[in-house]
Amino acid sequence: TAAAAEEPISPSVQVGETQLLINGKFVDAASGKTFPTVDPRTGEVIARVAEGDAEDVDRAVVAARKAFDEGPWPRMTAYERSRILLRFADLIEKHNDDIAALETWDNGKPYEQAAHIEVPMLVRLMRYYAGWTDKIHGLIVPADGPHHVQVLHEPIGVVGQIIPWNFPLLMYGWKVGPALACGNTIVLKTAEQTPLSALYVSKLLHEAGLPEGVLNIVSGFGPTAGAALASHMDVDKIAFTGSTDTGKVILELSARSNLKPVTLELGGKSPFIVMDDADIDQAVELAHFALFFNQGQCCCAGSRTFVHERVYDEFVEKSKARALKRVVGDPFRKGVEQGPQIDDEQFKKILRYIKSGVDSGATLVTGGDKLGDKGYYIQPTIFSDVQDGMKIAQEEIFGPVQSIFKFNDLNEVIKRANASQYGLAAGVFTNNLDTANTLTRALRAGTVWVNCFDIFDSLKNYLQVKAVVTALKNPAWL
Ligand code: ADP
Secondary structure, three states: OOOOOOOEOOOOOOOOOOOEEEOOEEEOOOOOOEEEEEEOOOOEEEEEEEOOOHHHHHHHHHHHHHHHHOOOOOOOOHHHHHHHHHHHHHHHHHOHHHHHHHHHHHHOOOHHHHHHHHHHHHHHHHHHHHHHOOOOOOEEEOOOOOOOEEEOOOOOOEEEEEOOOOOHHHHHHHHHHHHHHOOOEEEEEOOOOOOHHHHHHHHHHHHOOOOOOOEEEOOOOHHHHHHHHHOOOOOOEEEEEOOHHHHHHHHHHHHHOOOOOEEEEOOOOOEEEEOOOOOHHHHHHHHHHHHHHHHHOOOOOOOEEEEEOOOHHHHHHHHHHHHHHOOEOOOOEOOOOEOOOOOHHHHHHHHHHHHHHHHOOOEEEEOOOEOOOOOOOEOOEEEEOOOOOOHHHHOOOOOOEEEEEEEOOHHHHHHHHHOOOOOOEEEEEOOOHHHHHHHHHHOOOOEEEEOOOOOOHHHOOOOOOOEEEEOOOOHHHO
């Protein structure tokens, strides 16, 4: 694996708040307990964070309920809500580098990506949702008899949100933004691996004018704080992003308590299909990005690379060369493409999957081991000759491990791509319009990217339908 780039980047980095955010104030957990959050580069503790539990969730729900029932938030004009979200966006933008540095410290993602992609995207998300506040319209329905029928869109009430650690700030934005724009109040449980950035930006949100109790944050663990939130009798809805197994638990907890509606965004094992008419160099680069971006820790990662047999050998060779060029190292250095995995648990899990790939007979093309002896770094790894029945072909690895499969026929690859318990996303690489149209319709996935991958900008508003995003070959024409 290529050596890490040399030049260090040293932004100022501050831990910020570490307590729970309840009713507009930073407070200790009722139990007084704390838990460590670690730097994935070293495994060293960055800070100890207040550990919320059922009692804290209850305090937070009481505050959110009061803010919803009696506070100004659902009652103020949509324009005022919009102004607060816009001011929040401005404050995030002003502190872009500090926030990015904190995110890199707690999560391990390359600082350049945090500073140029994730934090600016959070700013754009907040401005986008700020624009929603006064554009939520109802509907008049023609009635059979002498009745006037209206459909009104109203806030749901107290919304519980549970998010994962792979994109802590984007997950925050995708959850908090729409819920606030619509006038709800929130109890958010961040992931135990990455509690810091949400606390940091939420302080800015209060500076921007958010009334107390509207957004409450309970840091803590899933089976305690998360489960208490999902089973709370006074929470009106749960929005969850995380693993499929935990998603099942959340639905069950809702069913056993007050049947609150649940939205789930879960795992993936997304196919990335390379046809023989594709530009191979571009396809190699894009398939590499689709899998390795964010240390492979993406729910929509293109984790099953299907390659047409006519270009298969060339594709595998070139993918190997690309993986060997990948710059892995300290995420606070310039030019680094890949930092450490999030924590020891994920690190060990990924190494177990690599071993399983080897044991089941897949060909280890490159990588296959940890990198260095400090922190949670893993070599960019590629398996070829992967068979559909193998564990690495079916389960979500959530790490820098690319699996390459061979196919020879369009109908065959459609069938194999769809033979998965997941259906989050898919990538298609072809220069043939007919093939592209066939695949975008035939693949059972919520988003299909054509000649591109991980393009999110236009998807903000289309989460419930199938989105097809096609890269334009001649953008200059526009
Ligand atoms: P990951 O593999 O990404 O860590 P999880 O589904 O375990 O996926 O975690 C996503 C979020 O769900 C985290 O905030 C975690 O604390 C929370 N969580 C985990 N287990 C539970 C549970 N039993 N009840 C509620 N929340 C949970």
